[in-house]
Amino acid sequence: MKEILLLKLGELVLKGLNRRVFEDTLLKNLRRRLSPLGRFDLRARQSTIVITPLSEDVDMDEAADRVGRVFGIATYSRAGVAKKNMESILETGKTYLAPVLEAARTFKVEAKRADKTFPLKSPQICEEMGGFLLEQFPHLSVDVHHPDVTVYVEVRDFGAYVHGNPVRGAGGIPVGTGGKAAVLISGGIDSPVAAWQMARRGLELTAVHFASPPYTSERAEQKVVDLLEQVGQWSGRIRMFTMPFAHIQEEIRDKCPEELFTLLMRRFMMRIAERVARREGCEALITGESLGQVASQTLQAICCTDAVVSMPVFRPLIGSDKADIVATARRIGTFEISIEPYEDCCTVFTPKHPRTHPHLQALEEAELALDCEALIDESFENARVRLIGGPAQGKEGSL
Amino acid sequence: MEHYLDNSSTTKPCKEAVEAALDAMTHTFGNPSSLHALGFAASRALEDARESVAAVLGVSRAEITFTSGGTEANNLAIFGAYEARKKRGRRVVTTAIEHPSVLNPMKELEKRGAEVVYVKPDGDGRISPEVLAQAVTPDTVLVSLMAVNNEVGTVLPIDAAHAAIVRTKAPALLHVDAVQAFGKLPLKPSRRGIDLLTVSAHKIHGLKGTGALYIRKGAHILPHTFGGGQERDVRPGTEGMPGILAFGAACRALPDPQKEAKVIEALNARVRAGLQVLPDVTVLSPADASPYVLSFSAGRVRAQTMLNFLSARGVYVSSGSACAKGAESHVLKAMGLSKDQIDSALRVSFSRDNTEEDCDALLSALAEGMRTLQAAR
Numbered sequence: 001m002k003e004i005l006l007l008k009l010g011e012l013v014l015k016g017l018n019r020r021v022f023e024d025t026l027l028k029n030l031r032r033r034l035s036p037l038g039r040f041d042l043r044a045r046q047s048t049i050v051i052t053p054l055s056e057d058v059d060m061d062e063a064a065d066r067v068g069r070v071f072g073i074a075t076y077s078r079a080g081v082a083k084k085n086m087e088s089i090l091e092t093g094k095t096y097l098a099p100v101l102e103a104a105r106t107f108k109v110e111a112k113r114a115d116k117t118f119p120l121k122s123p124q125i126c127e128e129m130g131g132f133l134l135e136q137f138p139h140l141s142v143d144v145h146h147p148d149v150t151v152y153v154e155v156r157d158f159g160a161y162v163h164g165n166p167v168r169g170a171g172g173i174p175v176g177t178g179g180k181a182a183v184l185i186s187g188g189i190d191s192p193v194a195a196w197q198m199a200r201r202g203l204e205l206t207a208v209h210f211a212s213p214p215y216t217s218e219r220a221e222q223k224v225v226d227l228l229e230q231v232g233q234w235s236g237r238i239r240m241f242t243m244p245f246a247h248i249q250e251e252i253r254d255k256c257p258e259e260l261f262t263l264l265m266r267r268f269m270m271r272i273a274e275r276v277a278r279r280e281g282c283e284a285l286i287t288g289e290s291l292g293q294v295a296s297q298t299l300q301a302i303c304c305t306d307a308v309v310s311m312p313v314f315r316p317l318i319g320s321d322k323a324d325i326v327a328t329a330r331r332i333g334t335f336e337i338s339i340e341p342y343e344d345c346c347t348v349f350t351p352k353h354p355r356t357h358p359h360l361q362a363l364e365e366a367e368l369a370l371d372c373e374a375l376i377d378e379s380f381e382n383a384r385v386r387l388i389g390g391p392a393q394g395k396e397g398s399l
Numbered sequence: 400m401e402h403y404l405d406n407s408s409t410t411k412p413c414k415e416a417v418e419a420a421l422d423a424m425t426h427t428f429g430n431p432s433s434l435h436a437l438g439f440a441a442s443r444a445l446e447d448a449r450e451s452v453a454a455v456l457g458v459s460r461a462e463i464t465f466t467s468g469g470t471e472a473n474n475l476a477i478f479g480a481y482e483a484r485k486k487r488g489r490r491v492v493t494t495a496i497e498h499p500s501v502l503n504p505m506k507e508l509e510k511r512g513a514e515v516v517y518v519k520p521d522g523d524g525r526i527s528p529e530v531l532a533q534a535v536t537p538d539t540v541l542v543s544l545m546a547v548n549n550e551v552g553t554v555l556p557i558d559a560a561h562a563a564i565v566r567t568k569a570p571a572l573l574h575v576d577a578v579q580a581f582g583k584l585p586l587k588p589s590r591r592g593i594d595l596l597t598v599s600a601h602k603i604h605g606l607k608g609t610g611a612l613y614i615r616k617g618a619h620i621l622p623h624t625f626g627g628g629q630e631r632d633v634r635p636g637t638e639g640m641p642g643i644l645a646f647g648a649a650c651r652a653l654p655d656p657q658k659e660a661k662v663i664e665a666l667n668a669r670v671r672a673g674l675q676v677l678p679d680v681t682v683l684s685p686a687d688a689s690p691y692v693l694s695f696s697a698g699r700v701r702a703q704t705m706l707n708f709l710s711a712r713g714v715y716v717s718s719g720s721a722c723a724k725g726a727e728s729h730v731l732k733a734m735g736l737s738k739d740q741i742d743s744a745l746r747v748s749f750s751r752d753n754t755e756e757d758c759d760a761l762l763s764a765l766a767e768g769m770r771t772l773q774a775a776r
């Protein structure tokens with residue numbers, strides 16, 4: 001039986017004149033995500049996108065999974081295709097929805113008749129389908145208020161479809177419609193969630209990771225690659241920059257007061273991330289900071305780290321509780337990766353008593369002992385970049 | 400010339416699997432838990448293998464736990480699920496035609512206080528979806544059934560089991576022993592409501608001693624071995640790398656299942672047609688069984704005798720199922736076959752290595768055997 005995907009757009013329908021731009025970006029994102037699975041026809045009609053596989057051997061399970069991770073879609077349904085006559089619609093309802101109906105106890109039918117030339121009106125369609133399904137599945141009963149399954153019959157200009165309960169989509173707005181931003185990613189629980197949340201608001205992602213060999217291992221870096229691959233299943237392709245950081249940390253350790261170590265390090269990270277962002281055409285930075293979570297995430301500390309950058313810094317988790325962040329991390333599949341126990345650059349040389357209420361002036365004075373520009377240049381000279389989630393997956397190069 | 404037609408017992412390891420195992424013993428020999436570069440390389444190889452197994456099932460890597468084989472995976476699934484859920488009910492539903500690595504854990508569960516229901520097959524070895532569904536009650540905590548029976552090849556109604564669990568709102572996990580189906584029939588656990596699924600490497604041209612249990616993300620089971628944290632503590636112990644890497648390679652080497660099925664169907668049809676013209680031979684596998692398994696009874700010739708006769712001519716088949724080592728088959732018995740039919744039952748099982756020549760060699764040796772052995776009685 002022929003099967004298609006029906007996608008209902010989310011907030012997109014609220015957009016006015018920009019709507020075409022949003023829709024086109026969404027279609028482009030969907031095409032790119034589905035293309036490895038075969039050929040598809042995609043078309044937008046009113047607030048629905050219809051995806052029809054053009055070859056027989058398309059894996060519709062995988063296609064549905066992928067669509068479920070594309071931002072900009074409120075809900076989606078897999079639907080059986082019927083001919084535009086009642087007999088075919090009934091038959092399709094019975095065979096296509098059999099697995100769902102077998103597992104249900106109650107159901108109701110809803111009909112949408114966009115094609116007003118169809119001889120039966122919506123209530124009649126419901127009545128016929130309801131009666132027919134009750135005959136075919138004697139264990140079912142009708143419940144119009146809280147049914148286990150709602151059977152939808154959609155008669156549209158271009159065909160008739162039957163489907164069950166729609167599945168919740170990824171929500172948000174299409175990646176790419178909001179511009180580009182660079183996320184600072186360490187390997188913890190928070191930064192992948194922050195990246196995911198901002199991609200969901202339409203931003204395309206670039207990632208900046210700081211590696212401190214020999215203090216950190218290849219495994220720590222691999223963990224970040226794994227995390228970004230997971231985020232990339234939602235956000236699409238991500239360019240990941242790995243920036244050497246050990247020498248900067250050693251310099252800070254040797255030449256600056258111990259209690260300022262973490263903040264000085266954060267300031268370097270922000271400077272480097274901003275420079276990567278500008279090269280890549282990003283207009284903002286993203287961090288996973290949450291107010292008060294650790295010493296470098298107090299209000300005063302954030303003021304001091306913000307002072308070194310001139311582009312907006314998005315901190316989508318700033319007001320989130322850890323438990324909420326963990327729940328999102330579980331939902332998007334990054335939690336299990338994040339808890340792998342490898343040292344990352346943030347835990348190298350941690351001071352015993354980090355300053356929680358730092359003064360900007362003290363930090364700036366401490367930095368006089370360092371040749372900041374030269375250290376940052378050195379990091380860029382040895383930086384590496386790889387594309388995650390694209391055709392050249394994992395391929396590495398230098399800058 | 401040898402004709403190996405006992406592929407449901409085990410398959411010949413493929414070239415890719417052998418090479419991967421060799422690599423694990425010569426190059427990638429580090430302990431995946433070691434933090435140095437050699438350990439890291441081993442852990443990457445381990446995860447690649449896990450990804451390859453996961454890809455065949457269309458699931459995520461984190462849902463695959465490696466075990467020492469199908470038997471251990473079945474034990475882990477059955478005890479792990481029951482112990483995790485026994486507070487919510489004591490009823491367990493399975494079938495009378497399961498592999499001993501399911502049936503014997505079930506007997507142990509009965510000793511631990513479980514009420515185990517064994518759904519019986521019909522005369523063709525099929526499990527009725529309706530009967531199975533009726534066996535599932537609101538206090539059922541585990542439903543365990545095989546995807547494809549190893550002796551007669553019948554395909555079991557997994558979807559009906561899932562529908563029954565949803566319908567009765569039973570707190571049950573659904574376990575599927577997919578050892579004979581993995582890599583052969585399309586089987587996406589996430590689409591079919593399967594929580595736990597057993598697979599084995601050596602039935603798909605990997606090595607003996609390696610299997611895996613798919614554990615759906617969110618499906619909690621309790622371990623029954625305890626150790627150093629490997630395999631997310633569900634099945635600790637240093638990973639059996641040669642077997643695991645070979646398993647990954649064997650998965651990657653699997654041909655398109657639909658194309659392979661066409662070839663196997665043709666071989667199966669050839670043998671079925673040949674059997675039909677032999678007097679006194681009854682085919683036991685129904686027409687809708689998996690094409691990989693074909694069971695038949697050879698008139699009044701005892702299976703052991705015929706097996707030895709065929710073996711001497713380089714044709715290798717099984718009597719009943721290989722695990723039973725010649726004991727009377729509980730599957731055929733549950734199907735209600737006569738003692739004569741059970742005693743003379745042989746099983747032919749195919750793989751992608753087989754050719755029409757193998758089928759013809761079997762048929763001619765069998766014809767010769769029927770003539771000489773029946774006459775000698």
